[in-house]
Amino acid sequence: MPHSPQDKKRILTRVRRIRGQAEALERALEGGEPCLAILQQIAAVRGAANGLMSEMLEIHLKDELVSGETTAREREQRMADVAHLIRSYLK
Amino acid sequence: MPHSPQDKKRILTRVRRIRGQAEALERALEGGEPCLAILQQIAAVRGAANGLMSEMLEIHLKDELVSGETTAREREQRMADVAHLIRSYLK
Amino acid sequence: MPHSPQDKKRILTRVRRIRGQAEALERALEGGEPCLAILQQIAAVRGAANGLMSEMLEIHLKDELVSGETTAREREQRMADVAHLIRSYLK
Amino acid sequence: MPHSPQDKKRILTRVRRIRGQAEALERALEGGEPCLAILQQIAAVRGAANGLMSEMLEIHLKDELVSGETTAREREQRMADVAHLIRSYLK
Numbered sequence: 001m002p003h004s005p006q007d008k009k010r011i012l013t014r015v016r017r018i019r020g021q022a023e024a025l026e027r028a029l030e031g032g033e034p035c036l037a038i039l040q041q042i043a044a045v046r047g048a049a050n051g052l053m054s055e056m057l058e059i060h061l062k063d064e065l066v067s068g069e070t071t072a073r074e075r076e077q078r079m080a081d082v083a084h085l086i087r088s089y090l091k
Numbered sequence: 092m093p094h095s096p097q098d099k100k101r102i103l104t105r106v107r108r109i110r111g112q113a114e115a116l117e118r119a120l121e122g123g124e125p126c127l128a129i130l131q132q133i134a135a136v137r138g139a140a141n142g143l144m145s146e147m148l149e150i151h152l153k154d155e156l157v158s159g160e161t162t163a164r165e166r167e168q169r170m171a172d173v174a175h176l177i178r179s180y181l182k
Numbered sequence: 183m184p185h186s187p188q189d190k191k192r193i194l195t196r197v198r199r200i201r202g203q204a205e206a207l208e209r210a211l212e213g214g215e216p217c218l219a220i221l222q223q224i225a226a227v228r229g230a231a232n233g234l235m236s237e238m239l240e241i242h243l244k245d246e247l248v249s250g251e252t253t254a255r256e257r258e259q260r261m262a263d264v265a266h267l268i269r270s271y272l273k
Numbered sequence: 274m275p276h277s278p279q280d281k282k283r284i285l286t287r288v289r290r291i292r293g294q295a296e297a298l299e300r301a302l303e304g305g306e307p308c309l310a311i312l313q314q315i316a317a318v319r320g321a322a323n324g325l326m327s328e329m330l331e332i333h334l335k336d337e338l339v340s341g342e343t344t345a346r347e348r349e350q351r352m353a354d355v356a357h358l359i360r361s362y363l364k
Binding site: 001002008011012015016018019022023025026029030032033034035036038039040042043045046048049050052053056057059060063064081082085088 | 092093099102103106107109110113114116117120121123124125126127129130131133134136137139140141143144147148150151154155172173176179
């Protein structure tokens with residue numbers, strides 16, 4: 001979980017927006033809206049998921065590598081944990 | 092909306108999965124789960140949004156450009172409507 | 183190859199720009215330029231590769247699905263050939 | 274530039290591969306190869322650009338945030354420099 005309450009709140013707001021977008025998409029599909037409108041809503045969900053990922057990654061790097069008194073060895077271990085995530089989602 | 096009922100159902104299933112993932116993320120954040128677990132869940136949402144986008148785009152191209160009797164001129168018009176979407180989300 | 187000479191020229195121009203960017207990157211690395219400047223150049227290569235992909239995909243869809251007299255069956259076959267490419271690079 | 278000679282060499286190898294791929298693409302376009310083959314080569318360039326970006330980002334985070342004796346304040350400044358890059362290319 002993000003360490004600072006403000007960061008946590010920002011992430012929660014983004015997650016709730018994605019949930020709201022998914023609910024709106026369900027209604028649009030059930031209501032038979034045109035495909036192009038649906039594609040645009042899907043593109044918006046995708047953009048929101050990317051924004052959420054990049055904000056959470058930034059917060060995680062800040063919390064784990066930047067803040068506080070840490071040794072190079074501790075930071076090395078934490079970097080190893082996050083490196084495979086960076087690799088997997090920049091593909 | 093996708094023309095075939097099976098396509099519509101497949102898209103709805105994907106949208107509902109994203110909604111479920113967003114709800115699980117909310118609970119994980121409220122429950123104070125570790126950041127790394129949260130990042131992995133976010134990466135899964137992002138993957139699901141990409142999968143939804145590519146499946147809906149494929150269905151749209153099939154419905155608009157492939158199926159039925161159409162003239163080159165009609166297909167040209169429909170292509171113009173979808174081209175900017177392709178461009179914007181391959182960035 | 184793109185059917186129209188103008189399309190082919192546009193694609194070639196984009197490919198040559200990427201080659202030029204890669205050559206500039208090699209020089210920057212060999213010249214010991216700062217990491218941040220190198221990261222920015224790499225981000226530009228990545229943007230150029232995405233732009234090239236989306237333009238070529240659009241041209242391909244136009245050439246294969248939109249233009250000319252074709253039957254739904256022919257377009258179906260051509261769509262099958264390109265669908266896995268769309269899927270693989272929207273991940 | 275990456276601090277360690279091995280990292281620099283790995284990045285240079287990736288950059289040279291992209292240059293080679295761009296040169297091969299030019300020849301394929303000039304030789305009139307089929308569109309589908311060209312699209313596959315372009316998808317490979319795009320994959321290589323993504324791989325280069327994620328490896329360089331990882332090296333940069335390691336060099337700037339992980340290694341050596343640094344204060345939280347120094348790391349904060351360095352994080353600010355790289356944060357906008359992370360944001361811009363996760364869109």
